Amino acid sequence: GDSVTQMEGPVTLSEEAFLTINxxxxxxxxxxxxxxxxxxxxGLQLLLKATKADDKGSNKGFEATYRKETTxxxxxxxxxxxxxxxxxxxxxxxxxxxxQFYFGTGTSLTVIP
Amino acid sequence: NAGVMQxxxxxxxxxxxxxRLRCSPMKGHSHVYWYRQLPEEGLKFMVYLQKENIIxxxxxxxxxxxxxxxxxxxxxxxxxxxxxxxxxxxxxxxxPPSVATEAFFGQxxxxxxx
Numbered sequence: 001g002d003s004v005t006q007m008e009g010p011v012t013l014s015e016e017a018f019l020t021i022n023x024x025x026x027x028x029x030x031x032x033x034x035x036x037x038x039x040x041x042x043g044l045q046l047l048l049k050a051t052k053a054d055d056k057g058s059n060k061g062f063e064a065t066y067r068k069e070t071t072x073x074x075x076x077x078x079x080x081x082x083x084x085x086x087x088x089x090x091x092x093x094x095x096x097x098x099x100q101f102y103f104g105t106g107t108s109l110t111v112i113p
Numbered sequence: 114n115a116g117v118m119q120x121x122x123x124x125x126x127x128x129x130x131x132x133r134l135r136c137s138p139m140k141g142h143s144h145v146y147w148y149r150q151l152p153e154e155g156l157k158f159m160v161y162l163q164k165e166n167i168i169x170x171x172x173x174x175x176x177x178x179x180x181x182x183x184x185x186x187x188x189x190x191x192x193x194x195x196x197x198x199x200x201x202x203x204x205x206x207x208x209p210p211s212v213a214t215e216a217f218f219g220q221x222x223x224x225x226x227x
Contacts, residue, residue: 034215043117043204043218044156089156093216098161098168099208101146101216105155 002027002097006090006104013080013111021075021088021107023064029096033057033066033073036089038106044089047075080111115139117207118187119219126195126226134190134222138207145188146206146216147173147180156204162188195226 007022025031032051036044048057053068062077073090090104118137126132138145147159158172162182173180177195182188192199202223206216 032214036218043220044206045218046215049215091216093208093214099144099210100161100169101158101206101208103148103156103158 002031002092002094002100002102004090004092004102004104006088007107009087009106010108010110013109015082015111015113016079017111019075019077019080019084019109021090021109023073023075023090023104025071025073025090025092025102027071027092027094027096029094031092031094033064034091034093035062035064035073035075036091036103038087038089040086047088080109082111082113085109085111117142117205117217117219119203119205119222121222122220124222124224126224128196128226129194132192132195132199132224132226134192134203134205134224135187136190136205136207136219137187138205139217142207142209142217144208144210144216145182146208147188147190148204148206150202150204150221152201159190159203192224195224197226200224200226 003026034049035047037047048059050057050066056065087106145162148156160173160180161169177193179191202221204221206218208216
């Protein structure tokens with residue numbers, strides 16, 4: 001069945017460091033891929049998405065490229081800020097499973113000044 | 114267009130009572146998903162519903178838990194005879210029927226069982 005595997009946390013970085021959070025997926029069809037962010041005490045917000053192979057999603061300095069050959073959708077940011085501290089979730093939606101959404105376990109990021 | 118509305122935001126129940134969590138999806142959204150999040154843990158899928166139908170309830174415990182999404186009104190997640198282990202944040206998300214679109218999340222209901 002469909003699933004998402006993402007890097008275990010927690011991750012602690014200094015401000016202005018480079019961020020990578022790995023995400024790989026398994027899907028029967030051609031899924032859409034998403035990154036969501038959750039700030040403390042809040043619900044999940046969409047950060048970026050990509051709907052087909054080689055698409056790059058980007059938002060607020062974050063990027064992720066849909067790699068079909070490696071079934072990956074790694075999240076990157078060149079220079080993190082303290083305000084980026086949050087939990088990040090990788091997710092997929094697969095039309096072959098009726099648009100069911102599958103989430104990774106989440107990666108907690110803490111950025112220290 | 115209002116976002117996904119969940120209420121109540123916080124709910125306290127004594128062991129053995131019933132908890133009812135409500136979710137009003139965004140306008141035009143016919144798909145609703147419920148997730149549970151325990152402290153310091155990820156999201157656990159519970160149930161996926163479309164209007165008047167349960168599509169996938171594989172993540173929902175067989176006993177005490179039920180969900181519905183009627184033709185009119187919000188989706189309801191119902192937990193009967195709550196126990197301490199049910200204490201968690203419960204999130205609802207909705208999406209439109211079209212493919213390749215994201216799910217939109219509510220702010221969650223934080224259930225505390227005392």
